[in-house]
Amino acid sequence: MLTSLAAQDQLAALMADAMPEQVLSFKFSASVQTRIEQLVAGKKAGNLPPDEQEELDKYLTYDLLIGLAKVRAYQSHKSA
Numbered sequence: 001m002l003t004s005l006a007a008q009d010q011l012a013a014l015m016a017d018a019m020p021e022q023v024l025s026f027k028f029s030a031s032v033q034t035r036i037e038q039l040v041a042g043k044k045a046g047n048l049p050p051d052e053q054e055e056l057d058k059y060l061t062y063d064l065l066i067g068l069a070k071v072r073a074y075q076s077h078k079s080a
Contacts, residue, residue: 008061012068020073026066032059 016023028036039056042048048056 005064008065009068012065013072015065015069016072016076020077023066023069023073024077026070035059 027033036056036059039048039052039059042052043056
């Protein structure tokens with residue numbers, strides 16, 4: 001996981017440097033947010049099939065990457 005986090009941090013830095021305003025304003029669409037909520041509800045209920053668990057894991061990875069990019073974009077925007 002540490003290697004993955006380092007790679008995600010590098011990608012986040014690239015995104016934040018290339019397009020800080022877009023990164024800071026990014027939000028998943030309403031349909032994606034709804035899907036994530038459905039998957040989380042299924043996980044909480046304990047009946048999430050493996051393919052949906054994999055889908056949820058991907059969304060969580062994307063969320064981490066976006067969060068890292070937002071922090072970097074905010075820090076560079078603040079210091080500019």
